[in-house]
Amino acid sequence: MTTEFRTIQKPLNYRGLINHRKRLMMIGSCFSDNIGQRLVNAFFDVNINPFGTLYNPASIARGISDILSHRVFTQEDLFQASQDNRYYSFSHHSDFSCCDASEMLELMNERLTVAHDYLIGGNLLIVTFGTAYVYRLNNSGNVVANCHKQPSAMFSRQLLEVDDIVAEWLPLIDRLRQQNSELKIIFTVSPIRHLADGAHDNQLSKSTLHLAIDRLVKRCEGLIYFPAYEIMNDDLRDYRFYATDMAHPTDVAIDYIYDIFGRSFYDDATQLLSASCEKASRRLHHRHRTDDTETIARFNRGTVEILEQLKREHPELSHRCDVEIKKIGI
Numbered sequence: 001m002t003t004e005f006r007t008i009q010k011p012l013n014y015r016g017l018i019n020h021r022k023r024l025m026m027i028g029s030c031f032s033d034n035i036g037q038r039l040v041n042a043f044f045d046v047n048i049n050p051f052g053t054l055y056n057p058a059s060i061a062r063g064i065s066d067i068l069s070h071r072v073f074t075q076e077d078l079f080q081a082s083q084d085n086r087y088y089s090f091s092h093h094s095d096f097s098c099c100d101a102s103e104m105l106e107l108m109n110e111r112l113t114v115a116h117d118y119l120i121g122g123n124l125l126i127v128t129f130g131t132a133y134v135y136r137l138n139n140s141g142n143v144v145a146n147c148h149k150q151p152s153a154m155f156s157r158q159l160l161e162v163d164d165i166v167a168e169w170l171p172l173i174d175r176l177r178q179q180n181s182e183l184k185i186i187f188t189v190s191p192i193r194h195l196a197d198g199a200h201d202n203q204l205s206k207s208t209l210h211l212a213i214d215r216l217v218k219r220c221e222g223l224i225y226f227p228a229y230e231i232m233n234d235d236l237r238d239y240r241f242y243a244t245d246m247a248h249p250t251d252v253a254i255d256y257i258y259d260i261f262g263r264s265f266y267d268d269a270t271q272l273l274s275a276s277c278e279k280a281s282r283r284l285h286h287r288h289r290t291d292d293t294e295t296i297a298r299f300n301r302g303t304v305e306i307l308e309q310l311k312r313e314h315p316e317l318s319h320r321c322d323v324e325i326k327k328i329g330i
Helices: 028-043 057-068 101-121 162-179 201-219 229-238 252-267 269-282 295-314 317-327
Strands: 023-028 045-047 124-129 131-137 155-159 182-191
Touching: 023 028, 023 057, 023 101, 028 045, 028 124, 028 252, 028 269, 045 101, 057 101, 057 162, 101 295, 124 131, 124 201, 155 201, 162 201, 182 201, 182 229, 229 252, 252 269, 269 295, 269 317, 295 317
Parallel strands: 023 045, 023 124, 124 182
Antiparallel strands: 131 155
16 A cells, blocks of 8 residues: 555646636736746736735735726825835835836836726636735725835734625625626635744634635635645645745746646646647747857747747637747747
8 A cells, every 4th residue: 555645636627717718817926926927838818916916815805996997096096215216006016116106107007907808808817815914004094015115113914804804805706797797716825925924923814814715615606716725735745845935935836736727727628738838938938048140040930930830720829929929020
């Protein structure tokens, strides 16, 4: 008898839910960025974190609400930080910081407009909760998506209650389905450890997120929970799968989780097409170790031929392939 020294997580039984004809949106923790980038590399039509990385359920809910209402951000939504004189938004990640307020507002509103199209006309929303701890502005009580290194005296830290998360998300899910009845929703909890909270508080936070999602899945028909957290903590279950900060998964771990994700939601044809697209992506990201122009040109022509073949065999990839061919400049 063979003994297994790990708890292997099997794929979910939702094969065919995701394919290259569908439009996807991912929002939430930086785990959304990691899996989202792998979807991009496989040429899926996906919109990733239009507010930048969001960690807590309250900020994610507000972001989705803003997308649904097609909110327009204005100067009042920005503040200028004294430490670098850059503009920031308490609704966005610091990736959106900018020296010019008009430029930043243009970027924020452009990203929201694109996200609105994906959410209203898309097929799948993937939501990743990272932490149940939030920071509230003392002068307003509003939850911020990011503190942007502002003085700690400006904020109060709070652990969200399960009931509060559920109470905010139930009407939001109803609103999503009213505006897009075809939308499927996948929830997941990020396996990234928030060690700044302390080991115990991190466990309290992750447990709160699990309980809230479990209630939502039981209350709302058709919601799906994907066990990214369990794959990392019960299946891989070893520090060799963590980066040097002992908090973030390594690329090997993310690839493993993405493989289970694909086997959960892709049918055989989609898995095969994804592999072909990933091959093309590797060529697109190839860094040449030569200055020989003819060698580089020959490589680029080969890449274009691969993309043209993908277009012929899979018309749904035409736009993405055309974009990549234009970048190559042949």
